[in-house]
Amino acid sequence: MIKNQWYVAEYSDEIPNGGHKRVKMLGLEFVVFRDSKGKVSCLSDVCIHRGASLGSGMVVDDAIECPYHGWRFNGGGKCVKIPSQEPGVKIPPRAKVDAYPVLEKYGMIWVFMGDLPEAERPPLPPFPEFDDPAWRCIRGTYEWKANYARITENGIDPSHAAFVHPSFGDKEAPQVHEFTLEQDEWSAYAELKFVPPEYKGMWKFFRKAKRSMVTVRNGFHVSGAHVRIQIRPTPTWSTVIFDVNTPIDETTTITRWIMARNFLTQKIWDGDSRRRTLRIFEQDRVIMEKVCPELLPVYLHEEVSVKSDGIMVAWRNKRRELIEKGWALDVDAMERDVQGKRAMVIPSPDRADPKEAKDFLLKTVPLVDGERVRAEALKQRHGGSAPAAAE
Numbered sequence: 320m321i322k323n324q325w326y327v328a329e330y331s332d333e334i335p336n337g338g339h340k341r342v343k344m345l346g347l348e349f350v351v352f353r354d355s356k357g358k359v360s361c362l363s364d365v366c367i368h369r370g371a372s373l374g375s376g377m378v379v380d381d382a383i384e385c386p387y388h389g390w391r392f393n394g395g396g397k398c399v400k401i402p403s404q405e406p407g408v409k410i411p412p413r414a415k416v417d418a419y420p421v422l423e424k425y426g427m428i429w430v431f432m433g434d435l436p437e438a439e440r441p442p443l444p445p446f447p448e449f450d451d452p453a454w455r456c457i458r459g460t461y462e463w464k465a466n467y468a469r470i471t472e473n474g475i476d477p478s479h480a481a482f483v484h485p486s487f488g489d490k491e492a493p494q495v496h497e498f499t500l501e502q503d504e505w506s507a508y509a510e511l512k513f514v515p516p517e518y519k520g521m522w523k524f525f526r527k528a529k530r531s532m533v534t535v536r537n538g539f540h541v542s543g544a545h546v547r548i549q550i551r552p553t554p555t556w557s558t559v560i561f562d563v564n565t566p567i568d569e570t571t572t573i574t575r576w577i578m579a580r581n582f583l584t585q586k587i588w589d590g591d592s593r594r595r596t597l598r599i600f601e602q603d604r605v606i607m608e609k610v611c612p613e614l615l616p617v618y619l620h621e622e623v624s625v626k627s628d629g630i631m632v633a634w635r636n637k638r639r640e641l642i643e644k645g646w647a648l649d650v651d652a653m654e655r656d657v658q659g660k661r662a663m664v665i666p667s668p669d670r671a672d673p674k675e676a677k678d679f680l681l682k683t684v685p686l687v688d689g690e691r692v693r694a695e696a697l698k699q700r701h702g703g704s705a706p707a708a709a710e
Contacts, residue, residue: 320647328344329428339378342374345665346567355381401414446561469607469615481493507539511534513532545561619635648684653685
């Protein structure tokens with residue numbers, strides 16, 4: 320699990336004005352709440368007074384009220400009321416909790432889990448079909464007992480479709496043809512062509528001609544651990560599956576998905592689209608909840624890759640780069656030193672300000688040594704020997 324990334328906490332309409340929800344991400348608890356004007360905030364769930372869960376409280380006067388002693392924290396994480404104090408008594412400057420940047424887009428609440436300044440944060444992935452009236456969108460939520468990085472990689476894996484998804488691929492023609500990988504700082508995509516299976520169901524009715532190659536464009540964006548799969552079964556028909564994969568902990572993932580289609584856009588076809596999407600997840604579950612090791616390896620040499628794995632290799636490389644920055648949570652240390660012993664938080668942007676940082680009470684999560692990971696990656700790249708000093 321990696322900090323300084325956007326993760327989706329919930330669908331926007333699940334948090335109404337004056338509503339709140341306790342959510343778990345990256346192995347820690349948070350509270351997401353919306354004030355009377357519609358602004359959403361996300362705070363660390365731990366009240367710094369006596370450790371109660373803020374998410375178990377309620378929204379009062381646009382602040383989240385702790386259910387234990389009634390302390391209220393505004394959207395910026397600062398305590399604005401301590402009921403036990405006499406009127407006029409100053410609230411201690413350390414009476415604050417970490418508050419995280421929030422964006423609402425595509426009907427989702429995106430939370431930035433980290434302390435980077437706004438200019439350095441990655442963008443959100445594009446999804447132009449979401450607001451396009453020519454497209455019909457449906458959505459859903461799916462929970463896995465599997466690691467989010469494994470789930471993300473599965474979504475961008477082109478060669479498993481012929482064996483895991485009979486409605487997508489043909490085991491008699493499983494080859495992944497030559498493709499070009501398009502990459503930038505935060506994402507990678509590729510366009511591929513597949514031989515589809517024999518047409519069945521409604522596809523047999525709509526596509527009476529001989530089956531032909533299907534174009535699929537898929538890839539990832541680091542924000543939200545996002546997967547995008549666009550399938551064009553005909554020159555004009557297109558389906559987009561937009562997934563975001565939130566790590567609840569190292570071995571539990573919540574996928575929030577939106578499926579958009581530009582054909583058969585009447586509501587009557589939603590049920591069929593939903594069933595097809597969920598069937599794909601169920602087929603993947605059989606594989607993903609039994610992979611070993613459960614966690615995605617950091618180094619490429621730990622598993623064998625081939626040319627058709629190009630998009631997946633790009634995902635692993637990008638993820639390793641983020642780990643090398645020192646952004647990966649040290650889950651082993653958290654379980655050893657934190658669970659049940661100490662409350663810890665993901666560092667928020669206010670901690671980058673020395674004036675603000677000195678007043679935070681809770682310690683931040685332990686992180687993996689990024690330099691050690693980088694040194695090991697260089698060592699493997701050079702066949703197990705130490706790299707030259709110039710590198």
